[in-house]
Amino acid sequence: MATTSVTSGFWRDRLDLNRSVSMPAVLKTFEDTGRVRALTGDLRPGEAPHMFWESDLAKWIEAAFIEVRQQPDAQLLQTAEEIFDKIIANQESDGYLNSYFSAGELENRFTNLRVRHELYCAGHLLEAALAHAQLKGESRFLEAMERYMDFIAAEFGPEPEKRQGYPGHQEIELALTKAYEQTGKAKFLELAHYFIDERGRDPKYFALEDDRLEEQIAGLNVDDRRGRYAEHAAAHSDSHGDRRARWNRDHSYAQAHARPVDQATAEGHSVRALYMYSAMADLARLRDDPEMLAACRTLWRNIVDRRMYVHGGLGSAHIGERFSFDYDLPNDMAYAETCASIALMFFAERLSRIERRSEYADIIERALYNTVLASTSRDGQAFFYDNYLECQPEFLRFQRRRRGVRDEYHSCSCCPPNVLRILADLGRYIFAEVPAGLEVHQFISGSRQLVRDGESITVTQTSDFPWKGKSRLDVHVSAGQRFTIFVRVPDWDPAMSIRVNGERYDYSLDGGYAVIDRDWQDGDRVDLAFDFTPRVVRSNPMVRYDVRRAAVFRGPLLYCLEAQDNFDNLNSIVLPDSATFEEQSDDTLAPGCIVLSAEAVALTSEDAALYTTARPTQKPVTVRFIPYFLWANRGENEMLVWVNQA
């Protein structure tokens, strides 16, 4: 399979950090907290295994295999394989594979799909095994996972003797479509389709499951019952604070309120939702299902037109880590989980495989450069789970929220290894080979080889993103060839200019991509130039939080204010109606970093009164914006994305 290597520049540095610092840092937290020792029953006193732990390891292992495929590293490979060997050593003779259940309560396997994440773990393990097979060809891990998938296929399905169930946390569906594409085995696609097709049908599986659990508990003796009630209550607690009483059979939480094909709005837990939509997009493409594609497009529109933060974050409500409702995008109470933006990239990338529409790569760019990039600290060692658009640390403290400082470890560790693997796999998002030629989705330095009509073609991109609005494509062909390069015209610069071998190229558009259709000769060069003038973006006024506020972008990068560059109470700042920005280099913040300054006013009060009929005083100030992805790298302080504007 052709892959893209990320060759140089900003992203190469970021990926090196990912590999050399973040990967070992995350693994260390996993080892320290017992995730690896749990696999061999070596937990220490006081440590308790958790049902999600294998998924955390699986994502780390997957990232390792992807990294090694790009750049061999025997030690990294060995570490990952050793952990995976420990995982598959727990496989039951019937193929079932989950060390948490095998260790303590095998009899309860698949009895609480809504909460207990077995199929979610299975999906991540399958993805990791697929990455291993890509690296090695033959893979004992993929063999083990195929046995597990066969076991799952024997357990779940429409046949009366099987369970008519589906995961509480989707993931396995997109892993199965990937397995089908990689192996060509139809059984994987069939199981993926079954899980999506069954979902949301009446009677609701999770309600039946719940009834069975209640009955089971009722049948226990009193002492056992007490324990099981506690466990059931815990099991009914959706992530982070939802109480049992609140579950109340809210099937939308896990997108089981309607058949996926009939869902029109993004509901419930945002990561579950986007993982499911990603699988739906795969199914639409692989099964050529127009109804499924229509549902994907409808869900996409609902997200990007009504439920997505300006930094590409998803999930407005921290309670339940979930979508809320149209235009509800609170900034200081935002959740915007890192994993949800990663999952948005998954969904967008899959849709872009179906149809050429630049919006998909636009959104990938938005999420990648802002939420995903911001989620990791500058030193690569700490991670955000929630990605606020406004941070007042004291306010967050009283709301019992994380206070705007990245943590090295999260007890629920889904996000850090997800960042590891999507960055390891970043090449996937730059180019796409299509029948007519090659699509250039992202302006990231990278090299892609393709073979057309038996001839080898290499397209190498050298990009100055994100600090400068220039990128260049060099085409190397073994013999002159006619094909098309489709270059995304980003939504933020519809007048993007193209030169081919120094000559201005008047392009036509196809799905938002500039079409460069020509006989390519070895050494041809395409220069792309973008307008990186800082621009002010406004929300639809339906977003009550952002009325009369502006977000500042430069190229793909969102900017923000931090108190330490300015002063406390950033909301007292009002940008003029026509704000102008001055660009300055600041290598102390990050190599090559461009910061912005602007003239504004700060509203202050002459007297101490809390309420007055007098107007506030306007004091001229110069304010300094930094790239959003770099915030919170200099200690806890106030931060603001949506700034008041006259």
Add this chain to the structure above:
Amino acid sequence: MATTSVTSGFWRDRLDLNRSVSMPAVLKTFEDTGRVRALTGDLRPGEAPHMFWESDLAKWIEAAFIEVRQQPDAQLLQTAEEIFDKIIANQESDGYLNSYFSAGELENRFTNLRVRHELYCAGHLLEAALAHAQLKGESRFLEAMERYMDFIAAEFGPEPEKRQGYPGHQEIELALTKAYEQTGKAKFLELAHYFIDERGRDPKYFALEDDRLEEQIAGLNVDDRRGRYAEHAAAHSDSHGDRRARWNRDHSYAQAHARPVDQATAEGHSVRALYMYSAMADLARLRDDPEMLAACRTLWRNIVDRRMYVHGGLGSAHIGERFSFDYDLPNDMAYAETCASIALMFFAERLSRIERRSEYADIIERALYNTVLASTSRDGQAFFYDNYLECQPEFLRFQRRRRGVRDEYHSCSCCPPNVLRILADLGRYIFAEVPAGLEVHQFISGSRQLVRDGESITVTQTSDFPWKGKSRLDVHVSAGQRFTIFVRVPDWDPAMSIRVNGERYDYSLDGGYAVIDRDWQDGDRVDLAFDFTPRVVRSNPMVRYDVRRAAVFRGPLLYCLEAQDNFDNLNSIVLPDSATFEEQSDDTLAPGCIVLSAEAVALTSEDAALYTTARPTQKPVTVRFIPYFLWANRGENEMLVWVNQA
């Protein structure tokens, strides 16, 4: 003791509703939920008593006794006395009185003061008993409560053989100062002083108590321990959602972080805080303690200059029902518990007894006409616990908050009976007799008798508040007398005009009160005229939530927008810089009600995009404001106090 009767007009109607509808409605919820039956051990299967229940009943009983004192009602008196008789029937032979502990765990009395509210209940029962004694002279209830207070005084004190403790929820302190004033018995004042004086000293009592509880649990056998751990964990949960892990010995939650006399900022649970400050003000006055008075003034300034909502609400953080930090006044996440504004009235009224300063009565007016009045539905049957300044029902749903509809019953029922008793006692806030004469604090129709130099004086106020800015005082004297009437000049109308017997009266000011010092003759008449032109109030720009927003007032009444008078997304409305308001009558909303309309613009978007560099469209609209206290009487809908202003 001289009292003021509320004679006619808006408040007479409101008080009649309080007595005829709200009092029986609240009692019914108490009876239905077992609060009365619990006293005689007659709870039904599935019902469990709660340690706060006696305080709920006590406030209802106190309200009943105050009502009966103003207007005899044998049935109401009998109902209240019967409940109180059931309460004191549980008194232990040693004087201890708490049916919750007597019924199940007398051995644990006074072992968990931080959480278990025994002394809080004791305080409310003492207040109810004092109201009975005011009504009847002799009172078996006051005798019983005096026995209980003697028992408490024998348990708590600086002597080594006593407990050096104090309540987790203050209340008893202000009840004790009231008992001292009413009975003249110094022991009550001494105990009140002890509880305040001991508070915050090191080592912290609550930490020692916590250690003892941990030790006690550790000494139990395993099965008992499990139960006690659960109970201890529950006991360590501060109200509504604070988990044990979060208590973490945060002594500021119950204002035990420092000695009260050294406290300078309003911290922790807002009701506990304000009850304590009220007792501190009493102690400052009754013990002539300048240090205590200085602390009260400092705390007052912190509250009114930095931590009070524009409607007089206190407590910004719903988690913990507490104060947060300076200028943190979120509108849609506000807590602003009804009880806290009632307690603010307590504190302000006590300070006004120490010094003539119109700000105290200004704040009473603000809280009374807005938060307190708003807390009850128009029909008198349902109550707010939280008092939002912005309501988006769907947002609140996802934040797990009450959705802006008053409830007929709250399982934690502190607020409804607190409203009952403060309205029953409203006369207290209108006038105050002072050595030089009479202060007029509130512009509420009412009549006050006083005796000076053996001569009877009656001052009767007839007010058109809150709908018209006129009020009139009629003075009846048995013989001509020289004395001063001090009339509050409200902060919102420093040019308030006064006519005496039709002649314009040029007044001087004393502490913000117009001084009318003259030889009063029978039949003298004072006319007060206020500017009720709607006015726009702005927050200090340090309040990040209210920057470039306006709150509209007319006289003492705060106004707000509701969606059903306007349209959804009230934040899209922008008032012009110089907004003008047209007044209209709307008797359908409330008899005599004045609503306001103003020309404004609504921001809308031409396209469906969520983010755009384009400016929104400004659509001219006429918007309609209603009095804040009347919101949420026509079903669930959006509401906004702080409206965008150009």
